[in-house]
Amino acid sequence: MRLVVIGGSGHIGTYLVPMLVERGHEVINITRGESQPYVPHSAWEAVQAIRADREAEDNAGIFGARVRGLKPDVVMDLICFREDSARQIVEALRGRVQHFLHCGTIWIYGHSTQVPATEDQPRRPFGEYGIQKAAVEAYLLDEARRNGFPATNLHPGHIVGPGHTPLNPTGNFRREVYSQIARGETVVLPNLGLETVHHVHGSDVAQAFVQAMLHWSASVGESFHVVSPAALTLRGYAEAMFAWFGQPANLRFLPWEEWRQTVSEADANATWDHIAHSPNASIAKAQRLIDYRPRYRSLDAVFEAVTWLVEHDFVHAQYGFKPLSRQ
Numbered sequence: 001m002r003l004v005v006i007g008g009s010g011h012i013g014t015y016l017v018p019m020l021v022e023r024g025h026e027v028i029n030i031t032r033g034e035s036q037p038y039v040p041h042s043a044w045e046a047v048q049a050i051r052a053d054r055e056a057e058d059n060a061g062i063f064g065a066r067v068r069g070l071k072p073d074v075v076m077d078l079i080c081f082r083e084d085s086a087r088q089i090v091e092a093l094r095g096r097v098q099h100f101l102h103c104g105t106i107w108i109y110g111h112s113t114q115v116p117a118t119e120d121q122p123r124r125p126f127g128e129y130g131i132q133k134a135a136v137e138a139y140l141l142d143e144a145r146r147n148g149f150p151a152t153n154l155h156p157g158h159i160v161g162p163g164h165t166p167l168n169p170t171g172n173f174r175r176e177v178y179s180q181i182a183r184g185e186t187v188v189l190p191n192l193g194l195e196t197v198h199h200v201h202g203s204d205v206a207q208a209f210v211q212a213m214l215h216w217s218a219s220v221g222e223s224f225h226v227v228s229p230a231a232l233t234l235r236g237y238a239e240a241m242f243a244w245f246g247q248p249a250n251l252r253f254l255p256w257e258e259w260r261q262t263v264s265e266a267d268a269n270a271t272w273d274h275i276a277h278s279p280n281a282s283i284a285k286a287q288r289l290i291d292y293r294p295r296y297r298s299l300d301a302v303f304e305a306v307t308w309l310v311e312h313d314f315v316h317a318q319y320g321f322k323p324l325s326r327q
Contacts, residue, residue: 001098002026004072006054007079008047009035011159012103016076016206018043023210028070030054038163038202058085064092071096076209078103083135090143090151097150099216100140101209104155106198106225106279108134115196116231116282119223127273137223144221152212152219156205157198157227157279160301162308167197169238171271172263175314178306181238182317184247190259193235193251195275200227201301204294208286215290224286228298231280240299241306245317 008017008029014037020027021043033051037044050070057063067075067089075097080086086102093100107130108123125134143149160166168177170189180187208226212219232240235251242249260268286292296304309315 001073002028002071003074003076004028004030004067004070006030006067006075006077008076009037010078011038011161011164011202012078012156012205012209014038014161014163014206015203016078016209017047019206019210021046028072030067038161054079054085058082058088061088064088064090068092068096073097074099074101074213076101076103076213080136081129082132083139086136086139090140090149094147094149099213099220100149100151101212102136102140102151102153103205103209104137104153104223105130105133106155106157106227106281107277108137108155109277109279111276112196112278112280115280117225117280118282119225119285126276130277141221141223150216150220152221153223154205154208154212154226155223155281157200157225157231157281158274159202159205160199160305161202162305164305165309165314166199166302166305167274169234169241170263170267171195171197171234171274172267173270174263174267175309178241178309178315179317181241181247182245182310182315184242184245184250186250186252187238188252188254188259188262189234189238190254190256190271190275192253193238194233195278196231196233196280197237197274197298198227198231198279198281199298199301200294201296201304204228204296204301207294208290208292211286211290211292218289222285222289224290224292225281225283226286226292227279227281227283228294228296228301229283230298232298234275237299237302241302244299244303244306
């Protein structure tokens with residue numbers, strides 16, 4: 001089949017595009033051309049790359065027509081962030097594609113209530129990102145169920161993998177936290193460290209897109225969580241990282257208003273977003289309907305990503321440190 005992947009050079013596309021090529025598909029990657037895949041693969045030599053600025057072309061009202069002109073059988077949209085953007089591409093592709101797969105987010109739920117969250121729970125998003133992604137999901141589900149547009153929504157958690165910094169145990173992306181842990185220094189967590197984060201390896205997200213495509217009849221008109229088998233508390237995450245670096249857990253806790261004064265405003269805002277959501281999502285539906293089988297637990301995925309950071313001198317471990325192998 002002829003597949004168009006929109007935004008295929010990032011966290012997900014790094015793994016997704018090679019998977020599709022290896023399955024014998026013709027793949028076109030629409031990209032701004034500002035980044036390279038995080039992990040090299042010979043399959044990229046067979047991929048047609050088209051440079052385009054999605055936001056600018058959406059604003060000009062021409063992006064949907066550009067995708068339609070490529071005559072795809074399947075479109076995988078990894079970078080749709082607004083409902084008006086989704087509307088434009090759906091109108092352009094209506095009656096012209098076999099399947100349209102959209103990358104959402106588990107932040108569509110807003111605050112966690114019943115956990116692990118299931119796909120039938122109400123959406124009460126907050127923050128522009130979650131609100132817009134929930135609106136895109138609602139629009140695509142309505143189009144699928146009422147008008148027959150073949151859309152599927154896949155909702156990842158915090159995407160992890162070699163080549164980029166994973167969300168750390170303090171709920172932000174500051175690399176120095178891992179260096180502090182590696183040296184056995186005190187790490188301060190907000191509140192009691194019982195809020196949750198839910199990682200997923202980029203290759204497992206890619207697997208879910210492929211599985212949803214293969215299980216067309218079960219996935220059209222549906223939404224699926226794409227995360228690791230279990231979320232982590234900040235405290236459990238931190239303790240596991242200390243153990244991985246061969247250090248005793250050295251943790252201290254502060255109430256939120258005190259904790260936020262110990263970091264930059266940007267880091268405090270990032271942490272607040274993550275602990276206010278405290279995502280914890282079930283993968284039972286994806287396992288049952290599209291045979292989603294994640295290879296990585298949350299910690300496995302983080303360990304692999306942090307190993308890359310250590311090897312590239314972004315995280316400074318003690319001399320002679322050897323990362324534990326993945327179990």
